[in-house]
Amino acid sequence: MIEPSGRRERKKAATRQKIADTALRLFLERGYDDVGIRDVAAEADVAVTTLFSHFAAKEALVFERDQGFERGLVRAVADRVPGEPLIPALRQEIHAMVRHCTAPEAAPVRSLIVSSPALRDYEESMRLRHADALAIAIAAELGVPETSTACRTIARFVIDAFALACEAAEPGDAVDEVFRMIEAAWDASRLA
Amino acid sequence: MIEPSGRRERKKAATRQKIADTALRLFLERGYDDVGIRDVAAEADVAVTTLFSHFAAKEALVFERDQGFERGLVRAVADRVPGEPLIPALRQEIHAMVRHCTAPEAAPVRSLIVSSPALRDYEESMRLRHADALAIAIAAELGVPETSTACRTIARFVIDAFALACEAAEPGDAVDEVFRMIEAAWDASRLA
DNA sequence: TCCAAAACCCTAACGGTTAGTGTTACGGTC
DNA sequence: GACCGTAACACTAACCGTTAGGGTTTTGGA
Numbered sequence: 001m002i003e004p005s006g007r008r009e010r011k012k013a014a015t016r017q018k019i020a021d022t023a024l025r026l027f028l029e030r031g032y033d034d035v036g037i038r039d040v041a042a043e044a045d046v047a048v049t050t051l052f053s054h055f056a057a058k059e060a061l062v063f064e065r066d067q068g069f070e071r072g073l074v075r076a077v078a079d080r081v082p083g084e085p086l087i088p089a090l091r092q093e094i095h096a097m098v099r100h101c102t103a104p105e106a107a108p109v110r111s112l113i114v115s116s117p118a119l120r121d122y123e124e125s126m127r128l129r130h131a132d133a134l135a136i137a138i139a140a141e142l143g144v145p146e147t148s149t150a151c152r153t154i155a156r157f158v159i160d161a162f163a164l165a166c167e168a169a170e171p172g173d174a175v176d177e178v179f180r181m182i183e184a185a186w187d188a189s190r191l192a
Numbered sequence: 193m194i195e196p197s198g199r200r201e202r203k204k205a206a207t208r209q210k211i212a213d214t215a216l217r218l219f220l221e222r223g224y225d226d227v228g229i230r231d232v233a234a235e236a237d238v239a240v241t242t243l244f245s246h247f248a249a250k251e252a253l254v255f256e257r258d259q260g261f262e263r264g265l266v267r268a269v270a271d272r273v274p275g276e277p278l279i280p281a282l283r284q285e286i287h288a289m290v291r292h293c294t295a296p297e298a299a300p301v302r303s304l305i306v307s308s309p310a311l312r313d314y315e316e317s318m319r320l321r322h323a324d325a326l327a328i329a330i331a332a333e334l335g336v337p338e339t340s341t342a343c344r345t346i347a348r349f350v351i352d353a354f355a356l357a358c359e360a361a362e363p364g365d366a367v368d369e370v371f372r373m374i375e376a377a378w379d380a381s382r383l384a
Numbered sequence: 385t386c387c388a389a390a391a392c393c394c395t396a397a398c399g400g401t402t403a404g405t406g407t408t409a410c411g412g413t414c
Numbered sequence: 415g416a417c418c419g420t421a422a423c424a425c426t427a428a429c430c431g432t433t434a435g436g437g438t439t440t441t442g443g444a
Contacts, residue, residue: 008390008441015391037431047393049433058431121317128316149366152356153373160348164341174341181345181377188376189369200410204422229400239424241402250400 016054019044023061028108032062032116059122062113069097070130073158074137086138087186090158091179098165098175110166124163131159142191150189157182208246211236215253220300224254224308251314254305261289262322265350266329278330279378282350283371290357290367316355323351334383342381349374 022044026035037058041048055061076093077086101110113119135155139146161178168174186192214236218227229250233240247253268285269278293302305311327347331338353370360366378384 006442011440012391036429048431049394050392052432053391121313124316124320125313147361149356149360149369150373153352153370156352156356157349157373157377160345160352164344164348168341169339177341177381178345181342181349181380184376184380185349185373188373198411200421203410207422228398240400241425242423244401245422 015046015050019046019051019054020061020064024064024109027062027112032112032119057122059119062109062119063123063126066126070133072097073130073134077134077137077141086141087154087179087183091175091182094158094162094165094179095172095175097162098171101166102171127159127163131155134158144191148191150191154182154186154189154191157185207238207242211238211243211246212253212256216256216301219254219304224304224311249314251311254301254311255315255318258318262325264289265322265326269326269329269333278333279346279371279375283367283374286350286354286357286371287364287367289354290363293358294363319351319355323347326350336383340383342383346374346378346381346383349377 019040023035023040026040026043037048037051040061041051044051072093073090076089080086080089100106113123131152132155135148135152136146138155139148139151142151144151157178161175161182164178165171165174211232215227215232218232218235229240229243232253233243236243264285265282268281272278272281292298305315323344324347327340327344328338330347331340331343334343336343349370353367353374356370357363357366
């Protein structure tokens with residue numbers, strides 16, 4: 001009775017994708033605030049309730065791909081080659097994420113996000129969740145309690161690096177600059 | 193034609209205060225989500241539109257006093273005694289802010305905020321604004337461009353210290369712990 | 385073949401927020 | 415002391431995101 005194999009899954013994924021694609025297209029054409037949920041649903045040919053069964057909020061329509069970011073961060077901590085130090089592994093992962101977000105083909109979506117306070121706030125709240133997940137992963141890796149202030153601090157700093165680098169003129173250099181500071185902070189903590 | 197002195201100002205302030213007091217009382221009595229804007233307006237005996245002319249959003253009704261935080265941070269940078277190093281000055285200010293937020297009499301409001309995702313998100317977006325303001329103040333103090341990555345990084349780290357300490361079991365100790373890391377990060381930056 | 389669940393649809397509403405349009409009360413001016 | 419501009423407030427009516435309630439179709443498996 002489990003394992004909903006095949007067609008059902010594919011159809012559901014297709015519906016979800018169609019909604020996301022339609023939404024992004026309309027947002028880019030007419031602006032985020034000038035496209036209503038009812039517009040998106042109509043254009044994607046689904047009911048409004050169906051749209052909300054796939055996406056928790058209007059803002060989520062824009063951040064379809066960012067689900068992998070959190071997983072990537074946690075993996076960068078948990079699955080790194082034995083003996084590899086933590087911070088450089090995270091630096092590498094943040095580099096990849098920043099490259100992804102600042103790639104030329106991502107520019108229209110970027111400016112869409114920047115132009116809407118609602119989207120900016122939503123993105124920041126996503127980052128907070130990422131930081132919490134990362135803190136838990138780091139704590140698990142080091143064998144300290146999840147509530148360890150030092151772990152949570154490092155996790156936040158790493159997410160800050162991501163956020164700041166995405167807005168910097170030279171994103172790659174910014175990642176390195178912030179990570180020099182994070183490395184020092186790490187050495188000054190009791191975790192190193 | 194300027195200088196609206198006297199009665200008008202007082203009446204406006206009184207209205208604002210009455211709205212905020214009423215709102216907080218109702219929220220604490222019945223829960224944030226179970227009190228509507230129309231309830232608050234009716235109980236405070238003002239029109240809904242009047243309420244929104246004083247407060248930008250429902251969430252802002254809960255964060256009436258936090259306007260001073262940003263000012264305090266900027267002042268901690270700009271008005272510190274000559275020769276006093278930057279980071280300890282900020283540490284002191286954050287200590288004061290954390291004490292303020294974790295004081296026993298602030299507990300009901302704290303738990304109100306924690307219990308509502310909307311309020312938590314709003315608080316975090318306020319902190320982002322504080323970080324931006326602080327970054328600008330630091331940049332001005334050091335005579336570097338506002339967009340300096342190092343300045344923005346330190347500002348974010350300081351705000352992180354505040355957020356983490358407010359949630360920690362021992363807030364005061366947490367501030368000191370995070371600031372040891374910030375101090376190291378500061379020394380590793382090109383600003384020190 | 386038939387069933388249970390998943391996916392979907394429709395309608396109607398709720399609650400925060402805003403636009404449009406007055407009305408009052410205050411402050412400064414002649 | 416009468417007068418005018420404007421800030422503060424009120425009322426109505428809506429917009430928009432979101433959800434509840436309740437039904438229909440599609441799918442996978444027994």
